[in-house]
Amino acid sequence: MRGMIFKGQCEVQVKDFPDPTPGPGEAIIEMKASGMCGTDLHYYRHGMHEALGMLGLKERMRGDDIIGGHEPCGVIAAVGAGVDARAFKPGDRVIVFHYKGCSHCEHCRSGWTQLCDHGADIYGVLNHGGHATYMKVPVSSLIHLPQDISFKGGAAIACGTGTAYGALLRLGVTARDTLAIYGLGPVGLSAAQLAAAMGVEVIGVDINAERVQNAKAFGVAHAIDASRVDPVEQIHRLTAGKGASCAMECAGGEIPRSQAVRSTSIWGRIALVSVGGNLSLDVMKDLIGKQRTLVGSFTVSEVGMSDCARFIAAHGVEVDKLFSSEWSLEQAGEAYADFNQQAGGKGVIVF
Known part of the structure; x- marks a missing residue:
């Protein structure tokens, strides 16, 4: 598969990565839309090491080649063992809640995974994110995308609109x-x-x-x-x-x-x-x-994000209007150069 990494100094690179396979309790998401968030500009301008140092997360970085993008939305392509088909199955349209915690502390159990007592992983920062053909996540990080909301709209809900x-x-x-x-x-x-x-x-x-x-x-x-x-x-x-x-x-x-x-x-x-x-x-x-x-107010809980999606669908909120530009994955360098000007609205990578 293809994925994009932030190199710093206002450079990105789109390169080949191995196709992911799901483990127990995991799903592979075929990406349809991956939003560009203002927070990404820290990684774009300074690189992962320096940006994570600013956030106090440098010691948790696993390597330089982390795929960026923390506003992922797509379709389940495959699931691993132990995933209940009544909850999630291939073909389901989903938003990825971009945090992964221990699943056991009181914050994780209440949907506030980003506040995990043991430190949350952040997709697109500490784990591979959505600027790629596919993305592997635990099904506990998935939220169903209502049929009335586009994949672009789901990408917005994944961070900015959810926040x-x-x-x-x-x-x-x-x-x-x-x-x-x-x-x-x-x-x-x-x-x-x-x-x-x-x-x-x-x-x-x-x-x-x-x-x-x-x-x-x-x-x-x-x-x-x-x-x-x-x-x-x-x-x-x-x-x-x-x-x-x-x-x-x-x-x-x-x-x-x-x-x-x-x-x-x-x-x-x-x-x-x-x-x-x-x-x-x-x-x-x-x-x-x-x-x-x-x-x-730090982003939104997983429960709140799901509620947000339902509210938008029920009230016909035109969240797609937020996007002023669309790009392919191979145009990621051009996309972030444009986004870095901060003169327009929101950008999104579509697949």
Whole structure:
């Protein structure tokens, strides 16, 4: 089979790998779509060793030739011994939950595999991922893909859109809320689509004029260009001086994080989603004195991802709109060079 590895210094390589065979409890997935996530740019720019060092995972790296891609979606081609056909069988359309844990600790048993007490493996980072013809995973990492959702849509749910859904769950949003979303990239736009489908009034904030202009097509009621106006002032103006009831930070950077906090009302709830960086606040003025709740939201549980897929299918959320470009596996070098510009939407490798 063919698979793509990140070499660092903004280079990738597509090369031959042995075809995988399933062991007990495992499945081989014939890939149909493998999404490109912003997190991949760490590996693309810096290489696996350096990027994993930044994440504190360098000592767990098994080698240089790890196939990238942690948003996999496809069809089961084969299963190993002990797999109950009532659960998964060849021909099933599936999303791969991109973590593998011990399966026994309380976090794994509740679907929060990424928090495994013994350290979770991450597909596309520590184990072979979805930028390949085939992928081998335990069936415990599989989620059924509803027929109403495309393979591309399933790839989005596998990380970016699932992450947005997970943050909405952490915030406990309802149709009574006003949600300010900072960062209108794929995760932020996914949050806007999902929140709008829940009946939430969405305010979108970004410093990219094109993203601001396009945001209303994704359910954003009020779009703010933070390069031209103070978004905190604008949000308070839109909410009769109260502020949004909740906010989600998907932009990265200290400034949008602090703005997300200060955009909310008394009793406001804020979810931090983007990876890396810091946040400086006046604890009394910005948190305690306003009774605000600040949470970190790390992707989504396996149960939450399955719920996300069902919600999207039931409400007709057009998740495919997130994708601005499609590529073949052999075009991976061109695909990541384009994605590295971060000027468009989401990219996907299709098979």
